[in-house]
Amino acid sequence: MTENTTSQVYLQDVTLRDGMHPIKHQYSKEQISTIAKTLDKAKVDAIEIAHGDGLTGGSFNYGFGSHSDWEWLEGIAGELSHAVLTTLLIPGIGTIEDLKHAQALGVKSVRIATHSTEADISAQHIESARTLGMDVSGFLMMAHMNSPSELAKQAKLMESYGAHCVYVTDSAGALLMHEVRERILAFKDILKPETQIGIHCHHNLSLGVANTIAAMEEGAYRLDASLAGMGAGAGNCPLEVLVAYLNKYKVAHNADLFALMDIADDIIRPLQTRPVQVDRETLSLGYAGVYSSFLLHSEKAALQYGLDTRTILNELGKRNMVGGQEDMIVDVALDLLKTRN
Numbered sequence: 001m002t003e004n005t006t007s008q009v010y011l012q013d014v015t016l017r018d019g020m021h022p023i024k025h026q027y028s029k030e031q032i033s034t035i036a037k038t039l040d041k042a043k044v045d046a047i048e049i050a051h052g053d054g055l056t057g058g059s060f061n062y063g064f065g066s067h068s069d070w071e072w073l074e075g076i077a078g079e080l081s082h083a084v085l086t087t088l089l090i091p092g093i094g095t096i097e098d099l100k101h102a103q104a105l106g107v108k109s110v111r112i113a114t115h116s117t118e119a120d121i122s123a124q125h126i127e128s129a130r131t132l133g134m135d136v137s138g139f140l141m142m143a144h145m146n147s148p149s150e151l152a153k154q155a156k157l158m159e160s161y162g163a164h165c166v167y168v169t170d171s172a173g174a175l176l177m178h179e180v181r182e183r184i185l186a187f188k189d190i191l192k193p194e195t196q197i198g199i200h201c202h203h204n205l206s207l208g209v210a211n212t213i214a215a216m217e218e219g220a221y222r223l224d225a226s227l228a229g230m231g232a233g234a235g236n237c238p239l240e241v242l243v244a245y246l247n248k249y250k251v252a253h254n255a256d257l258f259a260l261m262d263i264a265d266d267i268i269r270p271l272q273t274r275p276v277q278v279d280r281e282t283l284s285l286g287y288a289g290v291y292s293s294f295l296l297h298s299e300k301a302a303l304q305y306g307l308d309t310r311t312i313l314n315e316l317g318k319r320n321m322v323g324g325q326e327d328m329i330v331d332v333a334l335d336l337l338k339t340r341n
């Protein structure tokens with residue numbers, strides 16, 4: 001692609017949703033407010049707030065948050081002057097009533113997230129969000145587990161339900177650059193010109209930024225990222241790095257690079273009790289194609305049963321485990337223990 005001097009992109013920050021995972025969903029209300037206000041001042045286009053597993057995700061299976069989603073969201077809309085307050089909902093975890101509650105608290109945009117082969121379960125939620133007057137995106141998770149053409153058919157279903165945008169969501173950080181390009185191009189071939197395309201990348205193979213740029217080059221408009229990469233596994237595409245690249249590439253956007261750098265280093269990094277980085281465990285997520293939020297659950301099981309986390313992650317990949325099957329990680333660990341003994 002030649003140097004870009006005209007097109008504008010939409011930067012969606014996920015520090016306060018996907019970034020819940022590495023701190024076990026323990027943001028305080030004060031931290032949520034401070035980070036949201038500083039992101040708004042830095043002119044990101046959207047700020048997503050929810051439990052890491054979406055609205056009402058706090059549970060024994062996924063981990064309880066320090067607060068409810070409603071407590072985290074309360075009052076935030078009135079503090080934003082630029083960014084769109086956004087949330088995420090996974091059908092089967094969140095409900096249409098939860099969607100209405102979020103909208104009443106000032107949430108204007110929602111991403112309805114499903115596994116990459118299960119777009120059909122999003123119909124009622126997307127349609128309800130449209131009825132509420134919300135901006136709606138479809139969010140096809142674990143995109144590496146579906147072929148480009150079949151993933152595009154799932155995107156078409158979400159579009160037919162009313163989605164304004166559909167995302168290629170690399171939840172495992174397993175896609176290579178050419179695989180991202182293939183999926184974006186497949187979306188473009190089948191979606192209406194007015195339907196936007198989004199990209200959400202994890203950094204488990206150190207490709208979060210590269211894959212986001214590859215998607216943008218092929219037509220993705222909404223780009224997900226987080227401060228200091230704060231997110232599950234090795235984290236998301238780091239927002240400040242992405243913006244630095246966009247500046248050098250002369251891609252139009254609204255964000256303030258230096259402000260984002262300051263928030264990342266001064267506020268976010270000190271919160272990371274487990275560094276959000278590519279290491280042997282997080283690299284194994286991308287290598288095995290495992291859902292990024294499985295990391296802490298797998299590390300806990302490995303410690304409890306005297307196993308190597310990588311061995312558990314590799315086995316989860318072999319079994320094609322997907323988001324929502326966190327309760328199976330202990331079963332996998334016990335099976336591995338039996339094999340070893």
